[in-house]
Amino acid sequence: MGRTSKPKAGSLGVYPRKRAKSIIAKFKTFKQPKELKILNFYGYKAGMLHLMAVNKHKGSALLNQRMAIPATVVEFPPITVFGVRFSGKKGKDPFTLKEFLFYDKADKELSRRINGAHRFKAKGDALKKANEYFDANKNSIKDVRLIVHTNPKLTTIGKKRPEVVELILSGNIEEKFNFFKEKLSQNIEVDSVFKENSFLDVRSVTIGKGFQGTIKRYGIKRRSHKAEKGQRKVGSVGPWHPPLIMWTVPMPGQMGFHTRTQYNVKLMKIAKPEEVKGKSGWEGYGMIKNKAIIVAGSIPGPVKRVIAFRDCIRPAKDIKQDIVAIDKLVMWKSGLHGSKCLQGRWNN
DSSP: OOOOOOOOOOOSTTOOOOOOSOSSOOOOOOOOOSSOEEOEEEEEEEEEEEEEEEEOOTTOTTTTOEEEEEEEEEEOOOEEEEEEEEEEEETTEEEEEEEEEEESSOOGGGGGTSTTGGGOEEHHHHHHHHHHHHHHTTTTOOEEEEEEEOOGGGSSSSOOSOOEEEEOEESOHHHHHHHHHHHTTOEEOGGGTOOTTOEEEEEEEOOEEEEEOHHHHHOOOOOOTTOTTOSSSOSOSOOSSSOOOOTTSOOOEEEEOOEEEEEEEEEEEEEOHHHHSTTTOBTTTBOOOSOEEEEESOOSSOTTOEEEEEEOSSOOTTOOTTSEEEEEEEEOGGGBSSOSOEEEEOOO
C-alpha cells in the first residue's frame, strides 16, 4: 500500500496567527431581540466530563439508544454591576460618550484592576449625575451598557483580581437605563441570562504553545534524512520570480494563545455546585462553589481561563432542540482528585 501524501495542513481561515491582545475575549456582534435581555456572560472553565444520554433525534440510526456525549463544565460566580457606559455611533462603529463608576460597599479587589478605584463616586451622587446626563443627551445616546466585574475570589482558582467587562443589553434606551438603576451594586446569576437546551456562541483565548516550527504548527511532511539544509523545514518557500514569500507559505511562529469563536454550542444543563463539585474537586481547578453550566463538546481555552458566552447569532437550520435527553452525569478519574467516578442521576 502506498504512503498517503500530506504535504501541508493548517487552516488559512484563522489568520493572523498572532497572540491575542487580551486574555479576556469579547464579542462585538449580537443578535438583538425586541425584549429587554442580557446578551452575554462570563465564566471560568473547570474541565470536561461525559454525559450518558438518550438519543431523541428522529431519523437517527441510534434513536432511543443510550450514548456518551463529551461535555465541558464552566463555573459562573455571580457578576457585579458597578458602572454604566453611554455610547454613540459613527456609521456602524460605537464609541463611548460618557461612563459613570459607582461604589456601594465596593469590592476592594477592584483596585487591583482599575487604577484610582478608591476615587469612585458615591452611589447616590453618581446616580443623580447619570440621570442628569441621560436626560440631557437622549438624542445622542444610541446604547447603554453595564460595566461589571467578575468575582474570581468566590472560586477556588487562586485568583483575586477581577475582570472588568461590558454586559450588552437588548431593548430600547429607556428600558436599558432603568434596568441598570435596578441592578446597580447587585449580583447577576447565570440562570437569569441563559436557559437550558438553548444554543450559545463561545469565545475564548486558546492554550498558548509559544514559538513553534512548521511541522508542529502546520503539520507539513518531514523531509528526508539526507536533506542538505535541514529536515524539519519547508522545501521551497517560493519562486525566484516574483521574488516574494506568500503569506500562505508555512513558516515558524506563534502557536496558540489565539482568540477563537465557536458557534452553536448546546447548553445541556445549569447545575448546582453540589451536582458537579465531586469529592475532592477538579484536577487543576479545585472545588466548584457556584452555579455551573454543562455544554456539549469541548470549548477553546485551558482550565481556569475566562470564557465569554452569548446567545447564538446564526443558528443552523438542521439543529434540533431535543437531540438528547440527559440520563446520567459521569465524571471519570481524569476530571477529579482521588475518586474513580461520580454518578448523579438527573430527572428528564
